[in-house]
Amino acid sequence: MLVVGGGLVGLTAALVLRHHGVSVTLVERRETTSPQPKARRFHFRSMEVFRELGLAATVHEAARDLADHDRMAVGHTLAEAEQLPLWQPGDVDVLEVSPELPCLVAQDALEPVLRAAAQDAGADVRFATALTGFEQDADGVADPGGRWLRASYLVAADGARSGVRTALGIGRSGRGAVGEPAVNVYFRADLEDVVRGREFNLCQIEHPDAPGALASVDGRFRWVFMTSGERTDRDWPALLRTALGVPAPDLDVLSVLPWQPEMLVADRYSAGRVHLVGDAAHVMPPFAAMGANTGISDAHELGWKLAAALSGDAPPALLDSYDAERRPAGWFAADQSARRTLDLRGTGTPDPDLAHPFLLVAGGFQYTDGALCRADGQDPEPVHEFAPAGRVGTRVPHRWLDEARTRSTLDLAGPGWALLVAGDPRPWERDAGGVAVHRLDADFLPAGTALLLRPDDVVAWRGTDVTAPPRVLRDLLGPTAVAA
Template sequence: MLIAGGGLVGLTTALVLRHHGVDVTLVEKRATTSPQPKARRFHVRSLEIFRELGLAETVHEAARDLADHDCMAVGKTLAEAEQLPPWRPSGAGESMDVSPELPCLVAQNVLEPVLRQAAQDAGADIRFSTALTSFEQDADGVVAELADSGLRASYLVAADGARSPVRSALGIGRSGRGAIGEDSVNVYFRADLADVVRGREFNICQIQHPDAPGGLASVDGRLNWVFMTPGGDVDRDWPALLRTALGVPAPDLEVMSVLPWRPEMLVADRYSSGRVHLAGDAAHVMPPFAAVGANTGIADAHNLGWKLAAVLSGAAAPSLLDSYDAERRPAGWFAADQSSRRATDLTAAPDPTLAHPFVLAAGGFQYPAGAISGGPAEGGEAEPVTEFAPAGRVGTRIPHRWLDTARTKSTVDLAGPGWALAVADDPQRWRPGGIPVHRLDVDFLGAGEGVLIRPDDVVAWRGTDPTAPANVLEKLLHA
């Protein structure tokens, strides 16, 4: 397997493939991982994926500097800003216990080196300073030309960013709203502001000063910060503007980089072309307002990884890979649309027509079709979007329920890297064809019911026929 791109998604793809026993080579044209903070919020679904890979504790440790910075704040300047109350779910019966893992804030430039080391430790061949210059594919694989050599692989995963050369070479277009809003500038700077923010720690602080409006994001909660401000002009007196926004002298302030950008919503018209598959920003770009861009890419890797492994091992026919586009392209569009519709004003009233935040955070998007049986496209029950009400519907991630009093094992842990069958019944009645069977006493399964769980924790089938799981699995893998 060959992966082009050594960012968050490429490295996660390498980890998932190694988790399934696949030999992996990853190439990245840059000399090192990202020097920019970029993505910072990782939702519970991403942490569940890292949990399966044995990395959740490592990721949480990397996030320790921002462990207390989950609130938002608003003020004319940082010095005058006040914390907003933390968001809590509304409505009877809603619970914060939606996952075995907590979300975390960790800057991309902190997390990527952790993932790179983990991928190397897992046996992946990680090659930075190595550009993919061209490639060709045939019936048997992909021939890649690298800057210093050649390589043949069974498949190529393009995790090579929003301007993906691989996507361009394939001639795959993109659709969506395109540019959204006005040009902006991200200013990455250093200043010791620990005393200024103490007791008012935040993830993002909305600055409302008329001469320096924008958003201040914590990178480590003390020394490193990103100021996001409207306007495309990068030639400004940034130290003066920043001190205006901060409302304090900040004598040690140092501007590290200034990056112009404009939020966009674009999704690839195809995620797959022959033996090449797009993932992450190569497949979808979206505004940062819902903090789901990197998380959506990590879910791409999790979905694609087990399918590639199944095909490469001979456990599944190559046609299984068609389900990657059928599942992840609608998921990417959903995430990009939700991001595009969200406002940057932290004081604005929430839009009741938007997806419930837990739907975004806990991987609550329902696949309409793909490697599932009895999903919405076949008349199955649809998952609600504006409320968070997971019930083990086909095409959704299995609902989290603790399986022991010590709260160490969750229903989310039942599958991966293999399949699992969970039943509210006598396991001896079920003939799952070699799939491990788990008897559960959970509220989302009725008496005599069972759910077939894929390696990526998605419910592939639900029913009461003990002979069905083996037949469904065979159909899904070899249709």
């Protein structure tokens, strides 16, 4: 298996594939991981993926510097800023949403952790190695002429300007530019004394001469100031000191990067033996922190399907379901991010199409087509409220399985399938065909009902017919899915 791109999503893809026992080579043209903080917030669902990979504790440790920086702040300057009340959805207990809390960790701190973990897991990780072209045929993908590398499939995680996507001729659709052009100024300054007691994730600066937003990278020394405009040749030290409201004698500007928020989604996620993930598949404004998180979910889903196809447990046609499921999910995340960007302050007319925030951050999007067995008459997942109920095409709801709160329903599947049964599991075990059967007494599962979970924690089937699960598996994966 070949993964192109050594950022957050590419490294996660390599880890997921190794988790499923697939040999992986990852190539990255850069010499090292990202020097820029970029993505910083990792939601419930991403942390659940890291939990399955055995990395959640490691990621939380990498995030320790920002552990208390989950608030927002606003002020004329940083020195005058005040924390805003911690946002809490009135209808959801945050601690009951997931077995893992979200965390803040800068991309340049997390990527080395994932790179080391991928190498420890046995992935062949090659930085300073560029894929300059590729060819594919009925048997695999290779560099031109097949001189140095050949793989059964290629996972393109090579970013928003994906050379792989361009080579395939895959276009993109969407809103395009969203909002105004902006500039990110990455700088160092010891601001510990300034922010002590008013720690924040993001601080809105309202000074008329230096409006923008200040993001914490490590909570003390590293910061990103985001402001609108296209000019990069301004006197940034002076402007930053105005925004900070303090002299900051040690201030050092590290980089100045212009950018334009965009909402664009690839018209296809797959072409033959090549599959797009992350920014290669979708770009979206950063203000809902959905870009990297959506890419991590791409890698999580694609990984088990590639493993099933490579092992012969499923026909290659299973991979058609990747586009059928993840492209609508990517569009949903990108569109929701764009909608939030258009009214960051919430002062306009409320958008009736805004989904409940937890539908974004806890994997609440419902697949309606793909590797699923949907029964007629089943209710769709609500969009304007967070009410997971184990519906087909959704992530299984989190429920603790023990009093010590160490095991969750989200620990029952992955890397294999699982069958969750409300009531006596013995009748289901007779025809389970090697699928792990677990008794689950939960509020969302009536007695005598079972859920068939895919390796990515998505409900593939729900019903009361004890003979159905092996038949569903055969329909989804082919005749080799269940032992005779």
